[in-house]
Amino acid sequence: MEEIAHFISADPALTARVLKMVNSAVYGFPGRISSVSHAVMLWGLNVVKGLLLGISVFDIMQKLMGGLWDHSLGCAVVARAIAAEKGIKEPEEVAIGALIHDIGKVLLIMGFQDYYGAAIQDAAARRVSIAEAERAVFMKTHAAVGMWLAEKWHFPPTLVEMIGYHHRPHLAKIAPMETAIVHFSDVLVRARGFGFAGDTFAAAVNPQAYELLDLTGDDVLSLLEILEKSRDESGGFAL
Amino acid sequence: MLKISIDRLLPGMILTKPVSGANGMVLLPEGTKLNEKWIDRFESMGIDGAWIEGKAEQVEPLEDAILALDRRFEPVVDAPYMTTIKNLVKSQIEKLYT
Numbered sequence: 226m227e228e229i230a231h232f233i234s235a236d237p238a239l240t241a242r243v244l245k246m247v248n249s250a251v252y253g254f255p256g257r258i259s260s261v262s263h264a265v266m267l268w269g270l271n272v273v274k275g276l277l278l279g280i281s282v283f284d285i286m287q288k289l290m291g292g293l294w295d296h297s298l299g300c301a302v303v304a305r306a307i308a309a310e311k312g313i314k315e316p317e318e319v320a321i322g323a324l325i326h327d328i329g330k331v332l333l334i335m336g337f338q339d340y341y342g343a344a345i346q347d348a349a350a351r352r353v354s355i356a357e358a359e360r361a362v363f364m365k366t367h368a369a370v371g372m373w374l375a376e377k378w379h380f381p382p383t384l385v386e387m388i389g390y391h392h393r394p395h396l397a398k399i400a401p402m403e404t405a406i407v408h409f410s411d412v413l414v415r416a417r418g419f420g421f422a423g424d425t426f427a428a429a430v431n432p433q434a435y436e437l438l439d440l441t442g443d444d445v446l447s448l449l450e451i452l453e454k455s456r457d458e459s460g461g462f463a464l
Numbered sequence: 465m466l467k468i469s470i471d472r473l474l475p476g477m478i479l480t481k482p483v484s485g486a487n488g489m490v491l492l493p494e495g496t497k498l499n500e501k502w503i504d505r506f507e508s509m510g511i512d513g514a515w516i517e518g519k520a521e522q523v524e525p526l527e528d529a530i531l532a533l534d535r536r537f538e539p540v541v542d543a544p545y546m547t548t549i550k551n552l553v554k555s556q557i558e559k560l561y562t
Contacts, residue, residue, distance in 0.1 A: 352538075352539055353539075412549070413549070413553075415536070416536070416537070416549055416550065416553050417553055417556075418532060418533070418536055425535075425536060426536055426537075426538070426539050426540065427536045427537045427539075427540050427546070427549075427550070428540065429540040429543035429544075429546055430543070430544070430545050430546065430549065432544045432545060435544075435545050442548070442552055445549065445552045446552055446555070446556055449552065449553065449556040450556070453556070453560070
């Protein structure tokens with residue numbers, strides 16, 4: 226653990242970005258974390274590892290598809306708020322899960338930029354979700370690709386399920402609640418029209434997941450409020 | 465509070481952050497109400513935008529925001545719970561304009 230903290234601290238640019246990230250509204254400790262080792266101590270290695278991954282992956286994401294970054298950050302903010310509300314032990318982990326739930330898209334875009342562009346156009350032309358267009362082009366969706374990667378990289382099982390089942394949360398076995406949270410955050414951020422995740426449509430919520438979360442209308446309104454506020458504060462989520 | 469580009473700045477908008485020139489010198493303090501003269505000058509001074517009061521949504525008219533919402537929900541509005549969610553999002557958007 227110390228080694229990781231040391232490794233990050235040795236790179237000033239990386240340190241600055243880790244601290245900027247952990248102090249942002251996404252993680253709920255605005256302005257209170259001043260050192261990398263503090264961050265590692267507070268959240269443990271898994272979370273900080275996810276964070277590092279988030280930072281490097283989303284660097285690429287910002288260049289390839291800026292709207293996906295906005296979408297992912299919006300999801301992270303909402304997911305964190307729901308997780309806290311539902312008394313999840315590590316809301317940060319759920320926030321990270323939401324932040325990288327679309328990692329499969331990054332992989333597909335990196336590997337097959339032209340085909341992915343075609344999938345985006347296909348989704349718009351046929352008025353279907355990007356996942357459906359991906360299936361037509363790649364035979365797999367970004368969720369399956371992301372899950373494969375998460376397993377290959379030995380992510381904690383909770384994170385694997387959040388990534389792999391964010392469109393089919395009823396399949397989650399280890400972390401049904403966490404996966405339902407990521408799923409609903411995705412739905413809500415799309416419903417609000419924040420960012421661009423590959424298509425411009427709202428996605429249908431999974432009824433089972435929605436019932437599991439058991440949110441009132443006021444809960445949903447306050448989540449929308451949090452999303453709005455975090456976007457205002459960061460001036461469009463740029464980190 | 466939001467940052468908007470120079471071509472969308474309008475007289476009467478109020479700065480929420482100071483505007484600085486290329487050399488870092490503050491030209492206008494926060495709280496300043498913009499007028500046409502200042503906005504015209506920004507361009508020649510290489511300033512690309514400014515932070516102003518208000519919410520991002522208010523840049524587009526409410527009718528457009530609701531129309532966009534309808535379009536977004538069109539493929540899924542009949543799915544379970546989606547009308548509820550749509551109405552919640554709608555009421556939140558409307559609140560931004562009051």
